Amino acid sequence: MWVSHRRSLTVAVLxxxxxxxxxxxxxxxxxxxxxxxxxxxxxxxxxxxSETSQPDTPRIVLAHGGGGELMQELIKSHILPKLGNAxxxxxxxxxxxxxxxxxxxxxxxxxxxxxxxxxxxxxxxxAVCGTVNDLAMMGARPVxxxxxxxIEEGTPLDLLDRILDSVAQAAAEAGTCIAxxxxxxxxxxxxxxxxLTTAGVGERLAEAxxxxxxxxxxxxxxxxxxxxxxxxxxxxxxxxxxFETELRSDAAPLxxxxxxxxxCGYDVKFLRDPTRGGLATVLADLADDTGLSVEITESxxxxxxxxxxxxxxxxxDPLGVANEGKCLMCVSAADADKMLAALRKHPLGAExxxxxxxxxxxxxxxxxxxxxGGRRVVQRPYGEELPRIC
Amino acid sequence: MSDELADICERxxxxxxxxxxxxxxxxxxxxxxxxxxxxxxLRLVSGPGCPVCVTAQRYIDAAMDLxxxxxxxxxxxxxxxxVPGRHGSLETQRAAGADVRVVYSIRDAVELAARNPDxxxxxxxxxxxxxxxxxxxxxxxxxxxxxxxxxxxxxxKRVVPAMRALLEAEDVPLDGFLCPGHVSVIIGAQAYKPxxxxxxxxxxxxxxxxxxxxxxxxxxxxxxxxxEAKLDNAYGIAVKDEGNLTALRxxxxxxxxxxxxxxxxxxxxxxxxEIQQKYAQFDALRRFDLQLGxxxxxxxxxxxxxxxxxxxxxxxxxxxxxxxxxxxxGPCMVSSEGTCSAWFKYGVRGTSRASKPRA
Numbered sequence: 001m002w003v004s005h006r007r008s009l010t011v012a013v014l015x016x017x018x019x020x021x022x023x024x025x026x027x028x029x030x031x032x033x034x035x036x037x038x039x040x041x042x043x044x045x046x047x048x049x050s051e052t053s054q055p056d057t058p059r060i061v062l063a064h065g066g067g068g069e070l071m072q073e074l075i076k077s078h079i080l081p082k083l084g085n086a087x088x089x090x091x092x093x094x095x096x097x098x099x100x101x102x103x104x105x106x107x108x109x110x111x112x113x114x115x116x117x118x119x120x121x122x123x124x125x126x127a128v129c130g131t132v133n134d135l136a137m138m139g140a141r142p143v144x145x146x147x148x149x150x151i152e153e154g155t156p157l158d159l160l161d162r163i164l165d166s167v168a169q170a171a172a173e174a175g176t177c178i179a180x181x182x183x184x185x186x187x188x189x190x191x192x193x194x195x196l197t198t199a200g201v202g203e204r205l206a207e208a209x210x211x212x213x214x215x216x217x218x219x220x221x222x223x224x225x226x227x228x229x230x231x232x233x234x235x236x237x238x239x240x241x242x243f244e245t246e247l248r249s250d251a252a253p254l255x256x257x258x259x260x261x262x263x264c265g266y267d268v269k270f271l272r273d274p275t276r277g278g279l280a281t282v283l284a285d286l287a288d289d290t291g292l293s294v295e296i297t298e299s300x301x302x303x304x305x306x307x308x309x310x311x312x313x314x315x316x317d318p319l320g321v322a323n324e325g326k327c328l329m330c331v332s333a334a335d336a337d338k339m340l341a342a343l344r345k346h347p348l349g350a351e352x353x354x355x356x357x358x359x360x361x362x363x364x365x366x367x368x369x370x371x372x373g374g375r376r377v378v379q380r381p382y383g384e385e386l387p388r389i390c
Numbered sequence: 391m392s393d394e395l396a397d398i399c400e401r402x403x404x405x406x407x408x409x410x411x412x413x414x415x416x417x418x419x420x421x422x423x424x425x426x427x428x429x430x431x432l433r434l435v436s437g438p439g440c441p442v443c444v445t446a447q448r449y450i451d452a453a454m455d456l457x458x459x460x461x462x463x464x465x466x467x468x469x470x471x472x473v474p475g476r477h478g479s480l481e482t483q484r485a486a487g488a489d490v491r492v493v494y495s496i497r498d499a500v501e502l503a504a505r506n507p508d509x510x511x512x513x514x515x516x517x518x519x520x521x522x523x524x525x526x527x528x529x530x531x532x533x534x535x536x537x538x539x540x541x542x543x544x545x546x547k548r549v550v551p552a553m554r555a556l557l558e559a560e561d562v563p564l565d566g567f568l569c570p571g572h573v574s575v576i577i578g579a580q581a582y583k584p585x586x587x588x589x590x591x592x593x594x595x596x597x598x599x600x601x602x603x604x605x606x607x608x609x610x611x612x613x614x615x616x617x618e619a620k621l622d623n624a625y626g627i628a629v630k631d632e633g634n635l636t637a638l639r640x641x642x643x644x645x646x647x648x649x650x651x652x653x654x655x656x657x658x659x660x661x662x663x664e665i666q667q668k669y670a671q672f673d674a675l676r677r678f679d680l681q682l683g684x685x686x687x688x689x690x691x692x693x694x695x696x697x698x699x700x701x702x703x704x705x706x707x708x709x710x711x712x713x714x715x716x717x718x719x720g721p722c723m724v725s726s727e728g729t730c731s732a733w734f735k736y737g738v739r740g741t742s743r744a745s746k747p748r749a
Contacts, residue, residue: 239494315726317421372600373392374423376736382715 058157065151065185074183078157082164083171087144087179095179097144097201105140105202107131116163116193119233120248121324123196124166129251129324130275131200132174136255137271137327139208139262144179145171148197154188163194174253176200207262212289214269217360220336221294222329224257224343225250225351226302227279231321232310239314246306252325257348261329266339270330273323280319281380282328283366286358294366296356296378319368320381330358391604396429398611407433407563408610409699411553412570413440413727414598420736422600432611435562435699436732438552438652439570441517442469442725443697446651447685449516449545450475456512456543456674457488463506464490465499466514469725472718476686496521496528503532503540512674515542519576522546522663523637526644529665529672543674544665547650549573550581551661557589562699566592566610568603571625576641578633579623586621594622595629644669653721654687654694693720696729703733710734 063070080089087095111127121129128145135142147167151160171177233247254273261268274282283294303318311318325348331339336354343349361367366378399406410416416436419425425434438444454475457464464480471480471492484490489509493499496513503511515525525542532540553567569582574595582593592613596606606624613620623629641663650662665673674680687694691713692706703709703722713719715731722728 368423370421370423370600372422372424372604373427374600375426376420376423379735382735 060151060153060155060157060160060185062153062185062187065183071183078161079164079181079183082161082168083147083178083181085177085179087177088181095144095146097179100143100203102140102206103204105135105138105204106199107134107138107202108199109134109197111196111198113234114193115234115237116159118237118249120229121251122163122166123194124163125170125251126249126324127196127198128167128170128174129253131198132170132176132253132255133273133324133327135200135202136253136258137273138202138204139210139258139271140202140204140255141259142174142176142255143201143203145176145201146199147178147181148184149182150184150186150195150197152188152193153185155193159193170251170253174255176255205259205262207265209267210269210271212270212286215286215290215292215330215358216332217292217358218333219269219330219358220333220354221283221296221356221358222331222336222340222343222352222354223274223279223302224254224327224329224346224349225325226304226307227274227323227326228303228307228311228316228318228321230275230324231278232307232314232316232318234322235314235316236310247310250323250325252348254325254327254348257343257346258327260346261339261342264339264342266335266342267332268329268335268339269332270328272328274326274328275322275324277380278318278320278322279326279328280317280366280378283319283378284380286328286330287364287366290358291364293359293361293364294356294378295359295361296366296368298368298370300353300355302351302353302355317381319378333357391601391608392427395427395432395604395608395611398608398615399429399431402431402611402615405431405433406565406611406614407435408566408568408607409435409437409556409562409564410568411437411439411549412568412573413443413725413729414572415439415568415570415596415603416729417727417732417736418598418600418603420732422603423736424600424603427604428607432607434568435564436696436729437556437567437699438655438697439518439549440697440722440725440727440729441521441547442473443693443721443728444547444552444652444655445470445473445516445545445721446653447475447687448651448682449514449543451686452675452680452682453480453512453514453543454478454483455680456678457483457490459678461508461510462489463502463509463511464488464514465493465496465502465511466490467494467516468492469727470514470516472724473721474688474719474724496524497531500528500532500535500537500540503537504535507539510539510541510677513540513542515544515546518547518549518570518573519637519641520572522645523576523634523640526640529644529669530640532672533669538671541672541674541677542665544645544663545650546645546663547652548647548661548663549577550585551658552652552655553582553585554589555655555658555661556698557585557591559698564591564699565614566594566619568606568610569593569595571595571597571602571628574623574625574629574633576634576637578638579621579629579631581633582621586619590619592619592622595625597625597628651682651685653685653697655698688719691720693722693728693730696722703730706730 064074109130116123132142230249233249236247272282343352368378480490499513594606594609596602609622645663648662648664651657670676695701713723718724722730
């Protein structure tokens with residue numbers, strides 16, 4: 001009832017005057033037709049593209065994907081200036097990466113986020129971070145990425161430019177590059193914008209000894225910073241919340257942080273980025289994989305007050321909300337404090353915290369000790385979280 | 391605080407049974423693991439406080455009937471969308487082409503009507519005295535702005551008559567009530583006086599933060615130990631004695647108190663809010679000349695007993711087997727405030743759900 005209760009009360013109380021409870025004053029507002037449409041469950045379909053530009057804005061047309069002159073121009077004047085590097089500039093059918101000494105790690109991802117741009121990032125940043133982080137969680141250093149873009153006709157070129165800038169920026173942060181790619185244009189389907197697909201090749205670091213079989217009761221769980229921010233930032237934009245400007249996606253490439261931790265020799269046994277399904281899903285997976293229990297402490301979870309209130313207002317459990325720049329690490333107890341100190345010196349780990357530990361309680365479950373000292377089970381979220389009533 | 395609770399309960403020397411009436415309390419109790427902190431002799435029972443759960447099946451079927459009409463846009467809060475009716479849910483109807491929109495505020499439904507003059511927007515109005523003022527305000531707005539293609543299927547309910555009905559039925563030996571916070575903001579603390587005076591049961595109004603709930607429980611067991619039944623407002627920061635008079639006037643102006651049918655509890659006198667004659671055109675039942683049919687509850691579903699505190703969810707043979715949040719059979723598993731959903735999501739180690747290995 002949380003949210004909707006407050007929401008409905010917001011209506012009741014704010015309209016007719018009532019007790020001035022500050023938190024209730026944070027309510028969604030309808031500012032224009034678009035917000036309204038976004039509200040009425042067309043969430044997944046909202047077109048963030050067409051409304052934002054003038055009619056004479058240069059746009060993507062079908063011929064941009066046709067393989068002819070127009071496509072050459074798109075590549076030469078928009079893609080290469082932003083993403084270009086020695087491998088990509090050759091415009092060959094594939095990229096030659098050269099030999100590596102460690103094991104190869106290979107991963108692939110698709111991105112369909114709506115809206116395409118959101119506080120703290122956009123689909124381009126997300127695509128790079130998602131793939132780099134998948135490699136990083138395997139203990140791998142990214143060698144090169146591929147980027148395939150499926151763009152809807154009518155997408156403004158300046159939007160594409162901004163997204164390509166983000167791709168370049170995120171790849172630079174991760175110290176990698178787009179080595180190969182593809183562009184297709186599809187007819188307008190009302191879906192809005194574009195779909196990005198990335199793949200990444202990485203080289204596993206010699207120090208990586210990631211294996212859930214090594215996990216024992218007593219091992220500590222560390223997260224590198226505040227949780228739930230990506231998912232909440234997107235939801236806040238979609239729903240037109242007033243606090244949307246304060247919530248920013250945490251999308252960030254974690255490979256440097258992971259490389260630092262592994263190269264220091266800490267006894268890290270497990271790394272996973274809690275994206276869709278949030279921390280709750282990763283913890284539940286961990287309990288399933290190891291046959292051991294997980295105990296986390298609510299008061300130790302790093303989360304901002306804004307995020308906590310936003311989650312409450314949306315009726316979401318922050319543990320089930322997506323992150324794009326967070327990593328859950330399982331490390332032996334002996335190394336936990338040292339590793340925490342090291343993490344906190346890293347820009348992406350300033351708010352790192354030990355949030356719990358592995359126990360041998362039976363049956364294997366994820367439990368949380370709540371702020372008031374109670375205990376409850378933490379489960380994977382079940383599908384779509386519905387907006388609330390009453 | 392849990393030590394003090396244990397101490398008092400030990401001195402009471404028998405099982406104490408307290409009902410939390412409100413679904414928000416139920417969820418907060420589970421989310422914060424409060425049950426795990428209580429002494430074994432203090433039993434918490436969830437009550438009929440989830441608006442979706444108490445809505446009788448006949449209203450769900452009426453909503454489905456309306457959604458099936460080409461000229462109708464059904465606007466509803468999200469939780470109603472997945473409640474199974476006789477033939478699927480609003481969600482499955484939407485997938486089959488019906489125009490069903492989830493709104494976050496009833497005002498959106500009014501705007502939807504203003505924007506679609508050639509369609510009729512039917513808002514599914516469920517909820518207690520918390521949402522009723524918003525519905526009243528919306529109806530009045532539609533009336534003043536002459537938005538004649540807007541109407542409400544009103545299944546709004548009043549909390550206190552349901553508490554009274556539970557006590558009359560005497561199925562559950564209740565010692566007291568943890569009274570809802572938000573409803574009480576509207577109806578005021580004094581609304582629970584009859585429960586205290588006529589039925590001699592302790593009533594404590596509490597907020598939704600875990601410490602507020604524990605505080606409320608402490609107030610309750612203290613009363614029970616003293617053998618008293620008092621009305622105690624532990625949420626004075628938000629709840630006044632007389633409630634929110636403006637909101638109450640709004641309810642009075644648009645609705646009239648009527649007998650209403652609840653899921654499994656049958657007709658409870660004076661427990662409903664019917665749209666007044668003056669606003670008859672905004673009443674979906676009258677506008678579409680709808681007759682509410684019989685209630686055909688899903689076979690095997692024991693939500694009716696759950697909302698009355700007669701059984702706990704794991705006692706239902708469907709619970710966590712055929713009935714899960716992904717494939718809910720009854721409303722208590724659908725609604726975010728439903729008791730079954732709270733048990734399923736946040737159970738404690740040792741409850742049947744939590745003991746089962748994950749699939």
